[in-house]
Amino acid sequence: MSDTVRYGTTRRLRGMVRKEFLQILRDPSSIAIAFVLPVLLLNLFGYGVSLDARNIPLAVVIESPDSTTASLRGAFEQSNYFRPKIYLSIQAAEAALQAHRVQAIVWMQNDFTRKVLSGVQSPLAVRLYGVDANQARITAGYIQGVWGNWSAAQSQQNGLNVTPPAGIQPRVWFNAPVLSRYFLVPGVVALVMTLIGSMLTALVVAREWERGTMEALMVTPLAMKEMLAGKLIPYFLLGMGGMAFTVAMAVWQFQVPFRGSYLLLSLTGAMFLLVSLAIGLLISIVSKNQFVAGQIAVIVSFLPAFILSGFIFDIHSMPAAIQVVTYAVPARYFVDILKTLFLTGNVYPIIWMNFAALTLQLIFFTALVWRNSHKNLE
Amino acid sequence: MSQTPVALRFEGVSKQFRTGEQIVPALKDVDLMLASGGVTGLLGPDGAGKTTLMRLAAGLLTPDQGRIDVLGVDALADPLEVQRRIGYMPQHFGLYEDLSVQENLDLYADLQGLPDNQRQNRYKELMHLTGLGAFTGRLAGKLSGGMKQKLGLACTLVRPPALLLLDEPTVGVDPVSRRELWQIVYREVEQQGMTVLLSTAYLDEADRCNDVVLLNRGEKIDQKSPQAFSDPLRGRVFEVRSKRVSHRLLQQRLLAREEVVDAVILSHGIRTVTHQGQVIPAQAFAGQADAVTVRPVEPRFGDAFIAILSAAGDAPQATENLGLAVKPGSDAVAIEVKHLERNFGAFQAVSDVSFSVRRGEIFGLLGANGAGKSTTFRMLCGLLPVSAGEARVAGEDLRNAPARARARIGYMAQKFSLYAHLSVRQNLEFFASAYGLVGGRHQQRVDWALESFQLAPHSESEAGDLSLGYKQRLAFAAALMHEPDILFLDEPTSGVDPLARREFWNRTIHLADSGVTVLVTTHFMEEANYCDRVVIMSDGKMLIEGSPDEVKQQAQTPDNPEPSMEDAFIYLIEQGSEGE
Numbered sequence: 001m002s003d004t005v006r007y008g009t010t011r012r013l014r015g016m017v018r019k020e021f022l023q024i025l026r027d028p029s030s031i032a033i034a035f036v037l038p039v040l041l042l043n044l045f046g047y048g049v050s051l052d053a054r055n056i057p058l059a060v061v062i063e064s065p066d067s068t069t070a071s072l073r074g075a076f077e078q079s080n081y082f083r084p085k086i087y088l089s090i091q092a093a094e095a096a097l098q099a100h101r102v103q104a105i106v107w108m109q110n111d112f113t114r115k116v117l118s119g120v121q122s123p124l125a126v127r128l129y130g131v132d133a134n135q136a137r138i139t140a141g142y143i144q145g146v147w148g149n150w151s152a153a154q155s156q157q158n159g160l161n162v163t164p165p166a167g168i169q170p171r172v173w174f175n176a177p178v179l180s181r182y183f184l185v186p187g188v189v190a191l192v193m194t195l196i197g198s199m200l201t202a203l204v205v206a207r208e209w210e211r212g213t214m215e216a217l218m219v220t221p222l223a224m225k226e227m228l229a230g231k232l233i234p235y236f237l238l239g240m241g242g243m244a245f246t247v248a249m250a251v252w253q254f255q256v257p258f259r260g261s262y263l264l265l266s267l268t269g270a271m272f273l274l275v276s277l278a279i280g281l282l283i284s285i286v287s288k289n290q291f292v293a294g295q296i297a298v299i300v301s302f303l304p305a306f307i308l309s310g311f312i313f314d315i316h317s318m319p320a321a322i323q324v325v326t327y328a329v330p331a332r333y334f335v336d337i338l339k340t341l342f343l344t345g346n347v348y349p350i351i352w353m354n355f356a357a358l359t360l361q362l363i364f365f366t367a368l369v370w371r372n373s374h375k376n377l378e
Numbered sequence: 379m380s381q382t383p384v385a386l387r388f389e390g391v392s393k394q395f396r397t398g399e400q401i402v403p404a405l406k407d408v409d410l411m412l413a414s415g416g417v418t419g420l421l422g423p424d425g426a427g428k429t430t431l432m433r434l435a436a437g438l439l440t441p442d443q444g445r446i447d448v449l450g451v452d453a454l455a456d457p458l459e460v461q462r463r464i465g466y467m468p469q470h471f472g473l474y475e476d477l478s479v480q481e482n483l484d485l486y487a488d489l490q491g492l493p494d495n496q497r498q499n500r501y502k503e504l505m506h507l508t509g510l511g512a513f514t515g516r517l518a519g520k521l522s523g524g525m526k527q528k529l530g531l532a533c534t535l536v537r538p539p540a541l542l543l544l545d546e547p548t549v550g551v552d553p554v555s556r557r558e559l560w561q562i563v564y565r566e567v568e569q570q571g572m573t574v575l576l577s578t579a580y581l582d583e584a585d586r587c588n589d590v591v592l593l594n595r596g597e598k599i600d601q602k603s604p605q606a607f608s609d610p611l612r613g614r615v616f617e618v619r620s621k622r623v624s625h626r627l628l629q630q631r632l633l634a635r636e637e638v639v640d641a642v643i644l645s646h647g648i649r650t651v652t653h654q655g656q657v658i659p660a661q662a663f664a665g666q667a668d669a670v671t672v673r674p675v676e677p678r679f680g681d682a683f684i685a686i687l688s689a690a691g692d693a694p695q696a697t698e699n700l701g702l703a704v705k706p707g708s709d710a711v712a713i714e715v716k717h718l719e720r721n722f723g724a725f726q727a728v729s730d731v732s733f734s735v736r737r738g739e740i741f742g743l744l745g746a747n748g749a750g751k752s753t754t755f756r757m758l759c760g761l762l763p764v765s766a767g768e769a770r771v772a773g774e775d776l777r778n779a780p781a782r783a784r785a786r787i788g789y790m791a792q793k794f795s796l797y798a799h800l801s802v803r804q805n806l807e808f809f810a811s812a813y814g815l816v817g818g819r820h821q822q823r824v825d826w827a828l829e830s831f832q833l834a835p836h837s838e839s840e841a842g843d844l845s846l847g848y849k850q851r852l853a854f855a856a857a858l859m860h861e862p863d864i865l866f867l868d869e870p871t872s873g874v875d876p877l878a879r880r881e882f883w884n885r886t887i888h889l890a891d892s893g894v895t896v897l898v899t900t901h902f903m904e905e906a907n908y909c910d911r912v913v914i915m916s917d918g919k920m921l922i923e924g925s926p927d928e929v930k931q932q933a934q935t936p937d938n939p940e941p942s943m944e945d946a947f948i949y950l951i952e953q954g955s956e957g958e
Contacts, residue, residue: 008491015488019477026476213472216533219436220489221462375457377438 012222016230023204024238033200034238038192038246045184046254056139058082059093059102068113068154072124075150076106081142097129104128104139116154182257185250186338187311190331191302192246193269196239197276198283198301199294205231205284206293214288215377224375232277239273240266250342260341264351268341271358272334276301278365279330285372305331310339333357384447385541385573386412386435391444393430404430406596407444412541412573412589417563419587419604420577421683423875424846426593428577429469432545435575436466449540465539469546471530475519479510479529482518486533504532507562522748524555531562538566544576548583550872552746553903553944554951560586581680581876582904590679594690604679611651611677611685614639616658619647622669625907626887632658633884640684642880643907645930645942647673651681680876687877711770712737712864712895713758718767720753727753729918731767735897735911737863740890742909743899744947750918751899752792752868758897759866760784772864785813788862792869794853798842802833802852805841806859813860827855847878854885865889867898871905883908903944914950921950 024030060076062069076084085102087093093105107125115123126143128136208214217227247265250256279301287293307313308322309331315323326332333354340350388410395402405427412418420428433439434446437457446453448460473482483504487497505511508528513521518529527547534542544563548556560583566572576587584590585604592599592607600607618641620628625643632641632648637656642649652658658672713735720728728750735741743751756762758771760780769776774783796805806824815823828834831851836844841852850870857865867886871879879902887908890896898909906912907926914921914929922929926943933946941949 011488011491015485018488019474019481019485022481023474023476208472211472211475212468212470213474215438215468215470216466216472216530217489218438219461219464219466219468220486221458221491222489223458375438376440377433378440 008221009223009226012220012226013230013233016222016226017233020204020230020234024234030200030204030238033195034192034242035245037195038188038242038249041188041191042185042246042249042254045188046181046250054081055083056081056104056142057102058084058139058143059087059096059105060084061087061090061093061105061107063088063090063108063110063112066113068116069108071154072108072147072150075146079142079146082146094127097127100129100131102129103135104143106143116151181254182343183339184312185254185256186342187309187335189243189246189250189269189338190272190309190311190334191305192242193239193273193334194276194301194305194331196235196242197273198280199297200238201231201235201277201280202283202287202293202297203290204235205281206288206290209284209288210290218375218377224373227375228281228369228373231281232274235277235280236270236273239276240270243269243273256342258342259345261346264346265338265341268334268337268351268355268358271355271362272330272337275330275358275362275365278362278369281369282365282372285369301331304329305335308332309335311335327357330358330361333361383414384411385414385449386410386575387445387447388431388434389445389447391434391441391446393427393434393439393441403596405434405441408593408596408598410591410598410601412575414540414573415567415571416588417567417574417576417586418589418591419584420575420591420593421581421584421679422593422599423687423877425595427596428593429545430596431593432466432468432543432575432577435541436464436543437461463539464541464543465534465537466543467530467534467545467547469549471527471534473518473526473530473533476517478515478517479521480514482529482533483514483536487536490537492537500536504535507558507565508532509558522746524551524558524746527551528555528559528562531559535562535566538570538572540573542566542572542574544574546577546579549579550901552901553947554746556580557948579873579875580902581683582678584679584683592683592686594687599686599690607679607682607686608677611681613674614652614654614656614685615675615677615681616650616652617644617647617673617675618650618658618670619673620670626891628670630884630887639688640681640880643883644904645907645926646940649675649681651677651685683876684880710737711735712739712772713741713897714768714770715754715758716768718754718757718769719765720750720757720762721765727918728757731913731915731920733913733920733923735895737895738890738893739910740886740896740898740908742906742912743897743915744901744903744906744912745899745915746901746951749915751915753918754915755866755868755897755899759787759789785860786862787864787866788857788860789866790853790857790868790870792872794849796841796849796853796856799840801838801840802844803828803837805852806833806856809856810859815860823859823861827859831855846874847881850874850878850882854882858889862894864895864897867896869899869901871900871902879905903947904942906943914947916951916954921954 058076060073062073073084073086076082085096087096090105090107093102093107096102097105105127107127109125112123124147126140128140130136208217247258251258280297283293283296283300287296305311308326308329310326311331315326315332318326337351337354340347388408391405391408392403393405395404408431420431422428430439434441435448435453437448437453437460440454449463451459451463453460474485477485483501492500505514508531510525510529510532513525518526521529531544531547542563548559551559563574563576567574578584587604589601590604590607591601618628618632625648629641629643629648632638632650635658637652637658638650639653640651650658711734715734716732718728718731719726731750731754733741743754745751753762757764757776758769760771760776760783764776771783772786774786776783797808800808803824806827807820810820810823828837831854833848833852833855836848841849844852854870871882874882883905886896886898900906909926911923911925912929913923922932930941930943930946933941933949935941938945
């Protein structure tokens with residue numbers, strides 16, 4: 001008897017898994033989520049979204065051109081950070097700032113050269129477009145940088161007795177070229193896996209309820225654990241495939257360095273995927289309707305993975321209350337692991353701590369799924 | 379397999395559902411016993427608890443009280459063991475539409491644990507029985523409705539279960555597929571010794587069962603053979619025919635008489651059931667007694683069903699004249715269709731359909747699923763552009779003035795387009811406004827609808843909470859708010875129980891008598907007898923057009939001198955496919 005039961009289990013599981021794969025292959029939306037979406041997201045975050053300040057449009061107002069103003073203008077033009085545009089009057093430049101055609105104004109007034117030569121403090125006036133405070137701060141910093149270098153060189157050239165200020169020589173670790181792509185692209189891996197694990201899974205289970213296939217499945221000898229496993233296995237494989245694909249693109253197409261071990265990545269990725277799958281199944285238990293399941297999945301899994309995981313926004317600079325909330329977001333732990341493995345390497349304390357947190361979440365969500373999945377219609 | 383003498387036993391089973399704050403009892407203290415082998419029919423009006431009973435037996439619901447024993451297994455203690463032994467086909471059997479016929483079969487064979495070495499034979503057998511052998515590679519989603527239902531049954535039967543539960547397996551299925559489904563069920567009963575519990579909305583199907591369980595409002599009324607149900611009606615069932623008066627007029631006259639419980643138009647006359655000990659008196663047909671024949675006939679289960687339920691106060695109430703102020707009809711043509719065509723890409727859904735409908739006629743569009751009747755229908759309502767041909771409704775050419783034509787028509791969609799979260803009154807008010815009724819006229823029509831359709835007691839209930847029969851009434855009333863001269867009814871009786879169906883047809887006849895033109899689609903072939911004329915469609919083409927009598931004459935054979943509408947339909951479809 002127990003033999004036939006065990007034999008039945010493998011057979012039933014085989015049937016479920018095969019059916020699920022056939023459906024994935026025939027349903028363009030599953031393939032799109034697993035393989036087309038990563039490409040879109042990677043391109044968006046790799047090329048489109050950039051948190052770097054480069055080619056900042058800058059208005060340079062020169063009221064009375066001479067060799068000094070030309071030299072400073074040259075300094076701005078040579079900087080990678082700016083795309084200067086020359087204005088002859090402050091009014092025209094202000095109009096451009098108002099229209100946000102430029103990000104800042106550097107204003108060399110009539111007496112600019114005189115002030116520079118006489119060593120008067122702050123001969124240069126700067127106006128910033130302050131709507132995006134972050135961008136304004138970065139722009140101010142860069143202007144200051146260009147100005148600092150130029151005025152130091154100027155003083156030396158003019159034989160003025162100005163000792164150059166003690167210089168800071170920054171060395172950026174882990175992301176030496178200071179590219180936001182390095183920081184964003186690894187996070188996309190977590191995003192893709194959240195989509196496959198939670199969203200796709202919640203949708204396909206809800207679809208079974210909607211189309212009435214669930215009721216027919218329930219009356220077969222299929223046990224609840226077989227039904228759950230039958231859903232988990234295909235989407236686990238699809239999710240791992242999505243991860244491999246995303247990582248490969250990140251490393252080869254986007255040239256993001258990968259400094260950790262691929263084995264650790266697979267291990268932690270599998271753990272994160274299981275948590276996502278458990279959440280997806282939980283959503284499908286709460287909602288038996290594809291539309292609602294999709295909405296819930298976006299709100300409880302995708303958006304938090306986007307906003308609260310440290311993927312884009314730094315968790316340390318969030319308000320304390322929000323920081324507490326981020327501890328409930330599985331993607332937070334995985335994004336941390338991903339950034340560490342990609343940019344830093346195998347930093348075991350960080351990885352194991354996050355892995356442990358994911359394990360606890362897996363236990364918690366699996367228990368919830370198990371408690372709430374009954375093989376009946378009530 | 380060891381045979382248990384009792385396949386299914388319910389002892390004092392009760393089940394309630396909670397919707398919001400309301401507690402709705404679905405089953406009340408039901409005792410039930412099914413002996414092994416044979417087909418037991420489960421009948422009752424909508425909301426009687428048929429589906430709940432099925433789901434309880436399948437271990438999908440837990441009873442609040444009582445014991446359920448399935449093939450010797452306690453369904454409460456071990457539902458999984460029950461599910462190992464039974465087969466269950468829910469009302470909407472979920473086939474995986476993106477899997478092929480073969481892949482669906484493989485899945486269910488895996489799930490039910492059919493050993494590999496038995497599969498080929500069983501598949502071959504089932505494909506032969508269902509006639510799906512030629513389509514094993516086709517995606518289930520691309521099958522017709524009848525084929526889907528047959529595939530659903532095949533999947534349920536892949537490993538022959540000892541007990542088979544079928545929840546309304548024949549609803550919405552065309553007569554040909556319906557007949558095939560029954561053949562499969564009978565064959566399994568004979569060859570495998572299967573026990574079958576089958577719920578149905580078709581009263582004639584009860585006569586094919588060995589045993590019938592009649593449910594009403596969650597209570598078991600009785601359980602016995604269909605003959606035992608109908609026997610007490612011996613001497614109370616008559617077939618009335620008239621040479622002079624139309625079937626419809628005759629039926630209305632009979633229904634108006636006190637001794638008559640029920641009168642339905644069937645293929646060859648009016649089947650009339652009288653009260654206990656009463657016969658139809660001669661004075662019912664004053665002045666034309668010579669033209670009327672009253673012939674006692676064998677009672678059937680359907681007669682008993684109506685008699686029992688009307689005694690319980692559930693019979694359809696007589697419907698008074700709906701009082702629509704349409705001028706009495708001349709021979710004016712209300713709908714004219716000439717060489718109508720509709721293509722979807724390369725697929726021709728409707729080809730060369732021509733007919734005309736006179737004012738005040740009830741015109742039926744009959745056909746299996748996918749025959750093109752819904753497409754024709756939508757073109758006539760102005761919902762779908764015409765590919766080729768001509769269609770005039772109420773004198774307006776649909777190509778030029780669909781909006782103007784639409785103002786003159788009322789439309790009742792198949793799924794009863796109602797707002798589930800609005801009350802009955804709010805739904806009516808909305809539709810009155812949508813048709814541009816204002817002020818006193820608006821109020822007057824809403825009041826009229828509540829009154830004429832006996833919706834007043836439910837005016838504040840949410841439409842979504844109504845039973846299907848009441849939803850149908852509400853949708854019907856909504857379609858009549860602007861007093862249209864032409865009424866389009868798309869499968870108005872699909873899924874509605876026999877009582878509500880009778881009531882519906884009484885109202886429709888009243889409307890037609892007051893001059894409203896009615897175009898109706900149905901797959902209940904017997905309902906075609908209510909129509910003045912019908913068209914039967916198959917594969918987008920018209921097979922025949924004519925009065926129900928003319929259509930039936932086509933199917934007359936020496937073996938079957940008095941074919942029913944369903945016989946005629948099957949005959950014509952088969953003739954049509956042989957011709958190809």
